[in-house]
Amino acid sequence: MLMISIPVTTASRSYEVLIGSGLLERAGEHLGKLLENRRAFVVTVAPVRRRWAKVLLRSLSTAGIATDLLEMPNGERAKRLSTLEKLADKLVKQGADRGITLIALGGGVVGDVTGFLASIYMRGVDVIQIPTTVLAQVDAAIGGKTGVNLVSGKNLLGTFHQPRAVLIDPAVLDTLPSREYRAGLYESLKCGILGDAGLFRLFEDRHREILDRDPVVIEKVIADSVRLKASIVSSDEREGGLRQVLNFGHTIGHALEAETKYTQLLHGEAVAWGMIAATHIALSLGKLDSVTAGRITNSVIGFGKLPRMKFQTASIVKRLRSDKKTRQGKVHFIIPREIGKVEITSDVPEAIISAAMDEIRQLARN
Numbered sequence: 001m002l003m004i005s006i007p008v009t010t011a012s013r014s015y016e017v018l019i020g021s022g023l024l025e026r027a028g029e030h031l032g033k034l035l036e037n038r039r040a041f042v043v044t045v046a047p048v049r050r051r052w053a054k055v056l057l058r059s060l061s062t063a064g065i066a067t068d069l070l071e072m073p074n075g076e077r078a079k080r081l082s083t084l085e086k087l088a089d090k091l092v093k094q095g096a097d098r099g100i101t102l103i104a105l106g107g108g109v110v111g112d113v114t115g116f117l118a119s120i121y122m123r124g125v126d127v128i129q130i131p132t133t134v135l136a137q138v139d140a141a142i143g144g145k146t147g148v149n150l151v152s153g154k155n156l157l158g159t160f161h162q163p164r165a166v167l168i169d170p171a172v173l174d175t176l177p178s179r180e181y182r183a184g185l186y187e188s189l190k191c192g193i194l195g196d197a198g199l200f201r202l203f204e205d206r207h208r209e210i211l212d213r214d215p216v217v218i219e220k221v222i223a224d225s226v227r228l229k230a231s232i233v234s235s236d237e238r239e240g241g242l243r244q245v246l247n248f249g250h251t252i253g254h255a256l257e258a259e260t261k262y263t264q265l266l267h268g269e270a271v272a273w274g275m276i277a278a279t280h281i282a283l284s285l286g287k288l289d290s291v292t293a294g295r296i297t298n299s300v301i302g303f304g305k306l307p308r309m310k311f312q313t314a315s316i317v318k319r320l321r322s323d324k325k326t327r328q329g330k331v332h333f334i335i336p337r338e339i340g341k342v343e344i345t346s347d348v349p350e351a352i353i354s355a356a357m358d359e360i361r362q363l364a365r366n
């Protein structure tokens with residue numbers, strides 16, 4: 001089996017991201033050498049357990065790794081401290097000591113919860129990430145950020161805890177609902193726009209195959225996205241500066257998610273709108289030519305209709321001012337300068353932000 005291996009090198013730990021179709025069946029072979037006391041706990045959710053847990057458990061058992069399965073409730077609402085506490089209690093009851101390894105098998109929610117738990121259980125145990133959504137494969141599983149939500153806001157509690165390894169099997173995406181699949185792809189498209197012109201062209205040229213989940217093309221899309229994120233994380237583990245560019249589309253994306261109360265848009269869809277808005281801002285500032293702006297907007301829209309949403313421009317602007325990424329009262333935007341190159345700017349007049357919001361409202365109507 002052909003496998004791609006991408007290194008992540010951070011001050012706290014270096015590890016490999018392995019990518020290959022069918023990798024789940026061979027997880028045991030790869031993890032055997034990494035697991036300290038050959039005792040693992042797989043954390044997952046029902047939709048993923050039903051389809052994929054058996055394959056993973058069989059492979060781990062063949063490799064002589066004693067494994068238990070821990071199930072947590074599905075969905076963003078389970079990304080709470082109370083879920084961590086329940087999982088931790090189950091671990092203690094099952095005799096988990098500090099030599100165990102946690103394996104996150106699922107989307108970004110499972111990855112964030114499991115990573116967080118691993119960082120604090122008995123003051124820290126190892127974690128392996130096995131992401132099963134596009135979003136988790138190209139983004140959440142890489143880079144060591146963990147977290148849970150509070151009633152007062154998303155991801156407000158968390159740690160940095162780099163995994164021992166990340167195993168990506170694109171074949172598991174076959175069972176992903178198509179809306180989730182597409183939403184994750186916007187994060188990958190984001191990688192192309194902000195730092196990899198070749199990846200962006202892949203989205204333009206192989207658009208149909210990507211939507212049809214062509215295994216060869218999709219593996220390349222994932223690998224290129226991972227490569228980009230891995231290189232950024234490797235030079236800026238804790239979001240000093242460089243890592244901020246990964247937030248392209250997220251300033252307005254987050255505001256839209258919050259404004260629509262997290263009920264109308266999936267995260268990736270909100271980022272899609274955010275990327276279009278940031279592109280419009282760049283154009284208005286005279287920092288992007290109109291042909292490139294058109295290419296970016298078309299590539300986002302080309303993935304099909306985005307869900308409708310209702311928002312007030314004024315309340316978005318107000319939200320932006322109180323965003324956690326605001327520094328010294330100024331909103332930071334990541335804007336495209338050309339395909340594969342972005343810039344961080346904090347000098348965007350409110351009128352330009354409002355015009356960008358009006359633009360996406362218009363597009364959302366069509």
Ligand SMILES: NC(=O)c1ccc[n+]([C@@H]2O[C@H](COP(=O)([O-])OP(=O)(O)OC[C@H]3O[C@@H](n4cnc5c(N)ncnc54)[C@H](O)[C@@H]3O)[C@@H](O)[C@H]2O)c1
Binds near residue numbers: 106155175
């Ligand atoms: N740590 C980070 O750096 C980082 C980065 C980006 C996002 N995130 C977090 O990731 C979370 C979103 O992740 P997500 O979009 O993967 O959501 P998710 O984990 O809720 O998964 C989406 C849905 O898909 C289902 N699912 C997962 N894999 C499947 C499969 N192979 N087949 C069928 N169904 C499957 C899940 O059960 C769930 O219903 C958010 O909480 C976000 O904050 C974290």
Ligand SMILES: [Zn+2]
Binds near residue numbers: 139187250
């Ligand atoms: Zn995102």
